[in-house]
Amino acid sequence: MSGFIKTKFFMVLVVLMIILTVVPSVLAATGGGGYVKNALNVVTSPFRQLFGYATNAISGFTSYFTEFDRIVEENKALREEIKELGERLSDAEETERMNEWLYRYLELKREHADFEFVAGTVTGRESGNYMTVFILDKGTHQGVAKGMPAVTDYGVVGYVSEVGLNWCKVVTILESDVASGAYIKRTDETGIVEGDFTLAADGICKMSYISAESDVTQGDVILTSGYGSVYPRGLVIGYVERVEPDPNTQSLVAYIRPAQDMTNIKELMIITDYEVVTDE
Numbered sequence: 141m142s143g144f145i146k147t148k149f150f151m152v153l154v155v156l157m158i159i160l161t162v163v164p165s166v167l168a169a170t171g172g173g174g175y176v177k178n179a180l181n182v183v184t185s186p187f188r189q190l191f192g193y194a195t196n197a198i199s200g201f202t203s204y205f206t207e208f209d210r211i212v213e214e215n216k217a218l219r220e221e222i223k224e225l226g227e228r229l230s231d232a233e234e235t236e237r238m239n240e241w242l243y244r245y246l247e248l249k250r251e252h253a254d255f256e257f258v259a260g261t262v263t264g265r266e267s268g269n270y271m272t273v274f275i276l277d278k279g280t281h282q283g284v285a286k287g288m289p290a291v292t293d294y295g296v297v298g299y300v301s302e303v304g305l306n307w308c309k310v311v312t313i314l315e316s317d318v319a320s321g322a323y324i325k326r327t328d329e330t331g332i333v334e335g336d337f338t339l340a341a342d343g344i345c346k347m348s349y350i351s352a353e354s355d356v357t358q359g360d361v362i363l364t365s366g367y368g369s370v371y372p373r374g375l376v377i378g379y380v381e382r383v384e385p386d387p388n389t390q391s392l393v394a395y396i397r398p399a400q401d402m403t404n405i406k407e408l409m410i411i412t413d414y415e416v417v418t419d420e
Contacts, residue, residue, distance in 0.1 A: 256414070260407065344381065
C-alpha cells in the first residue's frame with residue numbers, strides 16, 4: 141500500500157482532487173463560478189447533442205410504426221368499404237338488369253296478347269351437336285311441354301327438346317336439324333330458315349328457297365311465318381347479312397344473324413299457348 145502512495149499516478153490523482161475541490165470553491169467565493177459551468181457545458185455539450193439526437197431518433201422511429209399501424213388499419217377499412225360498395229353495385233346492376241328484362245317481357249306480352257308465356261331462368265348449358273343447349277328451371281309443373289317455342293324479347297331462340305317436372309332443355313335455331321317457315325318482312329316473300337353445320341360456329345343460320353327474282357337485301361328482317369314449324373307467326377328470327385345464289389335450286393340463299401345473341405342468354409320465355417297457323 142505504501143508503495144502505491146509513493147507512485148506518480150497517486151500523486152496526480154491527489155493533485156486533481158485538490159484542483160477539483162479547491163478551484164470551484166475559490167472561484168465560487170470570488171464570483172467566478174460561471175467559468176466552471178461554462179467549461180462543464182463546453183465539455184458536455186457534444187454528449188447532450190448526441191443524447192438529443194438519439195432521443196429524437198427513437199421518438200421518430202416509434203412515431204413511424206404508430207403511423208404505419210394506423211395506415212394499415214385505414215387500408216383494411218377502405219378495402220372492406222370497397223368490397224361492400226362493389227357488392228352493392230353488383231346487386232344494383234342485377235336489379236336493373238332484371239327490371240329491364242321484366243319490362244321487355246311485359247312489352248312482349250302486350251305485343252302478343254294472344255300468347256301465354258312461362259318465364260324461365262337459364263340454369264345450365266350443354267354441348268349439343270353444334271351449338272349450346274340451354275337448361276331452364278321450368279318444366280311440366282309450370283305447363284311446359286316438348287316442342288314449345290322459346291323466345292326472348294329480341295326474337296326466336298329455339299324450341300323445347302326435352303322436359304321434366306321442373307326443368308326443360310331448349311335447342312337453338314342454329315342446330316342443323318331445326319327448320320322453320322319464314323318470310324321477309326319488307327317483301328312478304330317466304331322461305332325456310334334452318335341451321336347449318338358449317339354456319340353454326342359463327343352464330344349464323346340460313347334462309348333457303350327464296351325466289352331468284354327476289355330483291356332481298358342486307359338488313360332485311362326475317363319473321364316466322366307460322367307454317368311448317370313450332371313457331372307462331374310474326375316472331376323475329378333475325379336480319380339478313382348477305383345473299384347468294386343457290387346453284388342447286390336456282391334460288392337465293394340469305395344468311396341470317398339471329399336477333400338474339402345466343403352467347404348471352406340468362407332468361408327465356410316459353411310460349412305455352414298460341415294460335416296455330418294451318419296451311420291452306
